Amino acid sequence: MNKKLKHLLGYVAAFLIPIAIVSVAFAGRGIAPVGNHNLLVSDLATQYFPFFNFLRTQLQHGTISTYSFLFSLGDNTIPVYTYYLMSPLNLLVGLVKSAQIPLLMEALIMIKIGLISLSMVIFLRVHEHRFEWRQLVAGTAYGLCGFVAMYFYDFMWLEALMVLPFLTLAIDRLFTKGKWGWYTFTLLVGILLNYYMGYMLCVYSVIYFIYLLLLHQPQSMKFWAYVKTQGTCLAKYIVSSLLGGALSAFLLVPTLVGMLSTGKGSLSFVSFLPIVRFLPSDFLSLGVGATNFVGRLNHEPSLFVGSFFALGMLVFWLSPRITRHEKRASVWLVGAIFIGMLIATFDTIWHMFQMPAGFPFREVYMLSFVMIWLGYQAWQRGAFQSRTVVVQAAVVLAGLLTLGYGAAFLEIRIARAVHWSTPFYVTSYWNWIIALVFLGVTVGVILLSQKHPRWWPLILVVVAVEMGTNFWLALGGTNEYGNQPRFARHFQQSTRLVETARRNDRFTRLDVNNQLYTHSFNINYNQYNDSLLFNFYGVNSYTSSLNVHTHDALTNLGLYSRNERRVSVRGLTPVTAQLLSVGRQVDIDQQGHRTITENAQNTGLGYAVAAGSAHVRLVNQDVYGNLNRLFQAESNTKQTVFHPNRVQTLQKHQQGGQFKYRVRVTPTLSGPQYLDLQRVSPNQKLQLAVNGKRVASRYPQNGAELISLGKQSKPFVVTLMSNRKLTAQDWRTTFASYQPEPVQRFEQATKPYRLQVDNPRQLALHGDRFTAQVRTTKDRPVVLISIPYDQGWTITADGKPVKMKKALNGLSQVTLTPGHHRLAFHYQTPGFKVGLIISGLGLLGVLLASWMWKTPRTVRRNKKW
Template sequence: MKRKWGLFLYPLAAFLLPMVITIIAFGLHGIAPLGSKNILVSDLATQYLPFFNFMRTQLVQHTYSAYSLLLSLGDNTLPVYTYYLMSPLNWLVRFVPETAVPLLMEAIIIIKIGLISLSMQLFLQVRSKQANLMQLLAGLSYGLCGFVSMYFYDFMWLDALILLPLLTWSLDRLFYRGKWGSYLLILALTIVVNYYMGYMLCLYSVIYFVYLILLNQRPETGFFQFFKQHRRLVCKYLGASLLAASLAAFLLVPTVIGMLATGKSSLNPVSFLPIPRFLPSVFTALGVGATNFASRLNHEPALFVGSLFTLGLWLYWLSPLITRQRKRASFWLVGAIFFGMLISTFDTMWHMFQMPAGFPFREVYMLSFVVILLGYDAWQAGAFYDRSSLIKAITLTISLLLAGYLTAYLEKIIVRVTNWKFTYVGANHWHLLVALLLIIFIGMLLWYQASHRASFLVKLALLFGVSLELGTNFSMALGGTDEYGEQHRFATAFQQSKKIIDRHTGHQKDFGRTNLDNRLYKASFNINYNQYNDALLFNFFGVNSYTSSMNKNTHDALAQLGLYSRNERRISVNGVTPVTEQLLRLDQRLVIEQDGSYRVHHDARNRGLGYAVSEQINTYHPVSNQVFTNLNQLVQKEQGRTNNYFLANQIELAQVQKQAGIYRYTVKTTPRITGKQYLAIPTSSPNQPLAVKVNGRRLKTSEHQLGAEIIPVGKFAKGQTYTIQFNSSTKLANLQNNLVGFDDAGFDRYVTATNPYRLKISHPERLKLKGHDFKGTIKTTTKRPVVLISLPYDRGWQLTDGGKPVKIKKTVGGLMSVHLTPGNHVLHFKYQTPGLRLGMLISALGLVATAGFWWWFKDQNKRGVD
């Protein structure tokens, strides 16, 4: 009876206890449900909240759009779903109000942590065919490991931790019993839920399968000889792996094609150099508090699994109770993952051949899993009761921890002396003290347990000690920031903002984009909130976007015209000029102040999805780092004329000083035309603060400078000299390319003349829900035969004119255009996700192949390794 209760109570405790610990840790930092704060920081605020709201809108409206014009200028939605939103728990967003979405995301994180722990506990329980306390401790250590503490902000990845024990169980089942079905289904599920982590788990499956071979091959049998003797087993593994990928192809193929259309498709040769990625300071992670929120973007591998299973790994390797063959196999299992992180070449391969920008070493949770697994095996073998080996393990753990802190201390000295721009944040000496005390406490309990195996109090103390250590590390990982927001303030700002935005964008008679500066909503955060994905959040057409799936054509076309871009995943409306306002169809500027008041400026001439221009537009070729040249060329090609609307200023005096690697300019300049004046800094450091002064007064802008953009510096009359001060990370070769005046009156006449040739969209309000199918009308002439469309070029678009297909061309560095005969036209736009049909065909063939695979091996399905 007691055994049956254990089979139920241990899994229940494994699910509930880590959630309770997480809630307490959140509460200590004032985070809901035990506090008034929310976790709208990092990617949770800038990506997940808008994406969740976008998903919620689609679910509430019972629709799905393959293409959305809410993603900057427009983009394929499938990569967004497959990268961020495929977790089944995300569907809960349908049942909560918009203002409660931050609390739902927190609840999902807490539930996932419980499921991670439960998955590990059940895996060990099924594997050993018994239930015990050590399985519960293993579940806790896995559910609250260093990866979870540091990476839960990107909680799409947590599903992989839930599935990893199940995948390992299925590999064991395949290897020892010959049953491949569960492996095929679980591997396919990992790819579908998150293809990025699914790719990593595919690599893990290879490492673990080799481990099983090393673990079970006879001494007289070579590695490759094992393959010959068990070729049916190997065929089952390889076949099931390929079939799993084919079953997931209906999502995988279109996602891969979509991601190849992003800026992340390019490879950086430097990241493949065989150089070490971290130093011995990594061993600070053997104790609590080695990393926190402040170091989330640049830190060493989050190795922390708690003292119990760190000691367990050393005991596995030190104890004579573990055979030499098992140790040799474990060296491969641990070493393949550890050295895969250490060597840059392999680490880049782990991350789909792209070095991650922030949250590095994303594969480290696999190392945590295998360390806990081997630690549990050491306990099962009785190694924890070997006092001699235990003393060595404790000594080794403390020695490595001290070596890690010493190395981290030396790193800090080197950084300070050399002024090296390295943002690693090492743990402090108080964290070291706490870590040592907890290691010693756990070690003493294990020492005592070695002679009191059945003591209930020792087991209870061990459960308390492990929970305390894991909870302490999780709480410390939440530290290093005061950026957690106030939920009530967020909800109030959101509701006020939504009413104002809906009033001005909810009932558009023609398509137009909004340049929104929502200072009210921005002020509700305790972070530097850049309003990237607010179009998804508040359901309006904008330009800003921040997503790993951003179309490269969107980014390149806009960045070359002076819009702000920190990297290939971000684009902002900052840097817009009248020329780009017309190009992007920005028909209104809406500014919402912190007190809830607002002002709005309309320009109806910029409505529509595009406009007819000269056929010379197809000869436009942007020049790198010459944004004003590009803008002039753009209008010239649109008109078929040679007018310059941006005129270079006269440089009267230029002084430059170099301080700490930054060039500081003081320039006296005279405009050649009356009107708006602009500054463009072609290349600047991502961490460079915006520091521009005009005639001694600090220039106020909506953003801090994190990349190149066009900066308006005010209005001046022709011949009115002014002084401007600014900084740049590179020396500027020709300042006349960076300071210009703008011919407002001349360009205004051109916009007015273009107005009759706008691409007018029928029922533009429908585009918010169904951006993949719409119609529009336009008039073209002999002088204006080309329709320049403010959508990024994408092969998924099919366009017909009066029912007849027309060819879409790529122009303006990444936008769409189409050549039409003079007259009135009815254009029908339809979007088909590239690769979707191919992916569905492969999946269908995969189903047939799976049936054939089953039939072929039906007589051997119960045969594994002898």
């Protein structure tokens, strides 16, 4: 066979084999296109699908806006793009309809898995200086390793698995040949595709460079003495690493600035304590089915690479064919990554100094790559030919699997006895038997292939079956997969209902409670990012890049939040509805019947208020006080609109770690009543009843929000659950009566002073620049703007610059002279100019380094790396 054709067929096979395996696994779970299920679960439903639809809208209108009012009250979009959407494959979203995006995401997952496998095969061909069909076995194992099986729901990370083999080759090239350009470029690509995983690749590059130093260190020379002899190579490595980072600064710096404005900007000391992150039970993940969909958010490192390559790594260390020097270097490479996961201090550093919330041990794919590579080296160098070594390795691996399941059995029972949470979910103890069967079959095939080399394809078959079985098991344990035909139908119907409910003549935010769309899913769907799906201005948002000012201002005013990544319109009161210009409530029931409730006063992006509003500061865990202070300042009165109620405890009962209360509430005023649940865990199931009747909720869990208890004129009885014991002070600030008349009068009086956007529809596509008009007076000189405070905004009033200041701990305000004003808003992504300058300097650095480190061209090129 022609050599080039052989290589081409090998690459095609490397790409298609894992795709075929995944297709069979998906079909086994009834996932489209074979079945009716889709993968709209977990972050695929709540984040990726809305973000993909947002990207689709931007692409179809030929614009990429750096600021969008579809993200809660408005937000910088650069961190969303750089964290979620930088893969070139995502551009395919512009070619499909919105309702078909779930199917596209499934296709992208399979394509990426195929490319991961292909990257491993290319790595082995280049590293070993030849192509052989056995490399397909390594490619299949890498493309379907435990990380992929458990983390593909966050498929923005899969590009890192493609980059890792090329980065390894590039560091090899730099170390052995002094050629640094490919390393700089590969590092740049890794950072641009996903800066979070790009950071992890930078950490890996340091570990791998040290591995190369250990591998090439002469036995007669001390390590540090050898390092000194590699001064030029070390200098090239450091400089080219810095250049790779500098070239990415045009995106990296604005992203960093944006992420520092989120709730993730603070560090937790506890995360850096040198405690053990997992126990011996993790060794069971060396076998199939260690965990499944149920345990995807909270599990131990997914070490699974298949029995063949787990054996291969052990054979590498046990075989006399591998030198002691190589073994020592490989122990560093494996150990540095493993210890980095085991000790919380290092694991936190791996995860960009923030302990991950769900999907832990995200660096484990690097260990999978190394394990597969070491196993392949053992195979390629004939280490498997020793029956004794293979049997020894099999005994060790079987022992580790047995230790893992035995430890898990004990750990779970000890944790239950002392009421600890168990971080590891074991799918089934029967999988121990299945794992041992695969191990036995693998050993048998290895021994058979050593006697009859032509039988080696059986190894590929066994590895493919085992990897496919693990992937299929990882998809199990749930009934949450969606129904694609039902979803498409409900999505299209919801699009029509919300589109005709939008107000296009004036800016106003919507409170959309779309139960029709919510019941398209088999998960608890909380409608966080529906504004990105149906193109309306709202309050809800769920992103890792949520502006902390948005979060803090809204939660201090009583709106729902489970954590720093989520905010919701739930908890809205007439005071906050006016502040945020929430002028329409759109309710769509499960049958698609729509009801619209409108407050025509609540339009505009803000309104002029009394000067005292400029000095209001919100106090944590004092929602009623904050609402009263806000209303008093903006209306320039001493009127209180939320009045504390008297509470009498009738019954208190403790159930485990939960407290059940039954209290009598005596309203201070007749009318609307509210309950503040800020002091109750936001992750606790909502269990609330008034006079024995359960209070309906849009969400199944509590958040830090106000809950309306309806209109009451007489004492009423409330039953609620809390995860902590409530004190007398808690009860004094938990229930309040609302007085609507002063707020209604203020709303009417404020109508002439609202900040009206000239073309409100454009904010969906061009939120980074717009104009608006407002009227101010001597009594109302401050314009309170419902935009999160962000230093990227510049504002001019009648052509003259005015300074935006922070209001209410997180929103914005400007002070104007009396009269009618035209305001022009322009957003410049913070850090972009600085990043552009650094990237420019990085480009100059590349040119300078190319000149300084220029190698003379030889007449005959060496085709090998």
